[in-house]
Amino acid sequence: MNKRDDMIAGAARAFEAEGFRGIGVDGVLAFSGASTRTLYKQFGSRDGLVLAVLEKRHRDFMARLDRRIGNGGPLGELFDTLEQWLTEHGARGCMLLRAHGEYASANGEIVALVRRQKEEFEREIARRVETVLGFADAALATQVWLLFEGATAIASVSDLSVVGSAKHAAGVLMLAAQGRSS
């Protein structure tokens, strides 16, 4: 019954470790023990499975954000959630952006999906910035987003402490924005 979910979870681990184009269908399926027949019945194609993995990945992270992890307010939660996420999943760069890069000229549907997901994520950050400041500040939201994605990327070649650095920098930028408004 949850075979479909097993395949998505297994494929996510496979793509995380080997990259989206670096592993074949058989290799991906080995992570969940499913057969090729089931893959094509459930997802239609290999790319269909990729889309399902990306959708679940984004949905899971957004849901995790709602758990209000940590104690640094709406913006601090953002980075505390990221640190917890990277601890659990390993830091290999944002899976969505990796797919965006690997399928840039091979699958427009995947590219479009990731763009939509990132727009949604930026809006979520803007919402949190407005909650903290009491007024909207699109420029600050973008800067916090930059710190977030920078930490996600750099953690793969450095260590998880960069997430704390990003959190701290976001706090400094926020205080500066508050100072300018008073």
Added chain:
Amino acid sequence: MNKRDDMIAGAARAFEAEGFRGIGVDGVLAFSGASTRTLYKQFGSRDGLVLAVLEKRHRDFMARLDRRIGNGGPLGELFDTLEQWLTEHGARGCMLLRAHGEYASANGEIVALVRRQKEEFEREIARRVETVLGFADAALATQVWLLFEGATAIASVSDLSVVGSAKHAAGVLMLAAQGRSS
């Protein structure tokens, strides 16, 4: 004579557009018109070509930094150079980090090279931070690095204006660091 350079330049364009694992040897060579024979004589293997591309890419960007582009001081130059670079090469995410992700479990030499390159880049930022502040501030250097890599990544799904946002945020963080020291 410059056939080797042609192959590296062509391969860089190929990998930029299709990803490192998303295009075959024949496709890569079509960008420079070279033959497979020449590839294996010059680079030994496909991965050898990848290493050469990454080395040249890093060296070229570091050399570009020395041209002191823009007028925002050592830190402003960093982001002005990035913006010029992305305008010329297109914004598809950092090629080095893309390679690091795609070869994470397939080629340790590539992974190690990128790690070294990123360490060197972080030191370059730290050097510039110290020049501006008059004293070393490793935490600030890391934060500027986060903004830089975040802008590089996000420009691929947004637009180049995020580089200006990163530059501005770096300026705010620097002023805050100066304030703390006085």
Added chain:
DNA sequence: GATGGTGTAAAGCGATCGTTTTACATTGCA
């Protein structure tokens, strides 16, 4: 004017790619 370095053209190596297909087992619902 032979030689060695560097290049192209093209065929072929075994392996693997994404996908389809055939054959059969299990399960839940009518």
Added chain:
DNA sequence: TGCAATGTAAAACGATCGCTTTACACCATC
């Protein structure tokens, strides 16, 4: 009890993969 859905196992499709090899052309230097 019977049927449809869902699953596995395994073979095979043509295409493409990274790589090797054979054969030949150019062009500088000694």
